[in-house]
Amino acid sequence: MHKHDLIPYLLLLGDSALVQGQRLCEWCGRAPALEEELALMNVGLDLVGQARNWLEYAAELLADGRDADALAFRRDERAYRNLLLVEQPNGDFAVTMTKQFLYDAWHFAVLRGLVGSADERIAGIAGKALKEVTYHLRRSSEWVQRLGGGTEESRQRMLAAIPALWRFTVELTAGSDNEAQLAQAGIAADPASVGAAWRQQVCEVFSAVDLPLPKAASHFYLDGRKGLHTEHLGLLLVEMQCLPRAYPDATW
Template sequence: MHTQPLIPYLLLLGDSALVQGQRLCEWCGRAPAIEEELALMNVGLDLVGQARNWLDYAAELLGDGRDADDLAMRRDERAYRNLLLVEQPNGDFAVTMTRQFFYDAWHHAVLQGLAGSSDARVAGIAAKALKEATYHLRRSSEWVQRLGGGTDESRRRMLAAITLLWRFTVELTAGSDDEVQLAEAGVAADPVAVANAWREQVAATFAAVELPVPQPASHFYLDGRKGLHTEHLGLLLAEMQFLPRAYPDATW
């Protein structure tokens, strides 16, 4: 009954986790400290694992012979349904951690809602992912406060990162019609509850170090849920998908 609207929702969850995980893994060999490099890689791998679970389910519902690897590595940019936020470049460490925090606050709220889903498969994936997402949110919120309440330079960079990324947060507080339908059926997280939880988390984290909360972001012409992405996603996919596209029959 809910198969058709559920597929794009699963792609939203899987694609967002996959792209965010890929961005974090780009820090390998470049992080400011070895401990941070290990932490970023661990979070990235958590997200890639979660992405596989969502994409496995999406592939089964699609039933066209593709599997999770095909969905991850053999779709073009317009077929991706990830949030615009996660495809934004790493920038400096403040940008990376601000992007991570905005995503984590949304992700944690979504998974909390999905853990009680009437779809047993969705509920099971969400319950497992929620344990990891709880740690991710604690870690990224602490980094936002550490940088925002640190030196003049770290605060300047944090303020610049917020300004740079804020417009993409519009997608974190607005659900699609399909998501509303799924939420009413008890399958998906309630978009209104997710939006409220996200705003509360951001406000509390920022208030702890007196970071200003900008005015709510406004919709603009791009929309990750509809496959309308920024120029950054195509470049990311070109690198991420190179090997499976160049050697489609290769096996480990």
């Protein structure tokens, strides 16, 4: 396969981590407890660091003069390839932790498949990230069960959060043709295996506290892998890209 076939996959991984990290950092100063605020920020920073690694590799393959920062902060909305799930607003704490868990379960399955990639650069990035995401998944799983099996108020919020986010999970269980080809070449994680692992993980966590598992989500007209996003990404990018676009030559 040509090296440029790898770029969309690297952008999927990098953009998803970047946008989810940005969403988590919006909780700074707003989390329900100081300890939880620190935990959210740490997870967010882990994801931003992972995003940099993926985007640096993508920039090298693009070889058009852009670096990881340019890819992160100077692309338009349609050029992003992140999952639709991660761009959704934080909502309340139940929505945030449900979204984090659904993403973590997918992220963990993907990284576990990538540690044996034939591409040594990908395998190295995935190996380091997997250690962090193992913790992320454990933490978000515990929060889903704590909220779902907690008070009547916390359970009702979880019961509202799940259907609000569920339609975006269609991207977590079905990869693109490009990803399937990369998987056949031993480079990417197999989309079918990732989808199966994701469903099993979600089923186990939900069933532990008797949270209903909705039927599999169906494809609809939006597709983050193709740059077709919800309105929420554009608004997020306005804030995220404000300084880099206003002062493009600034150095830190």
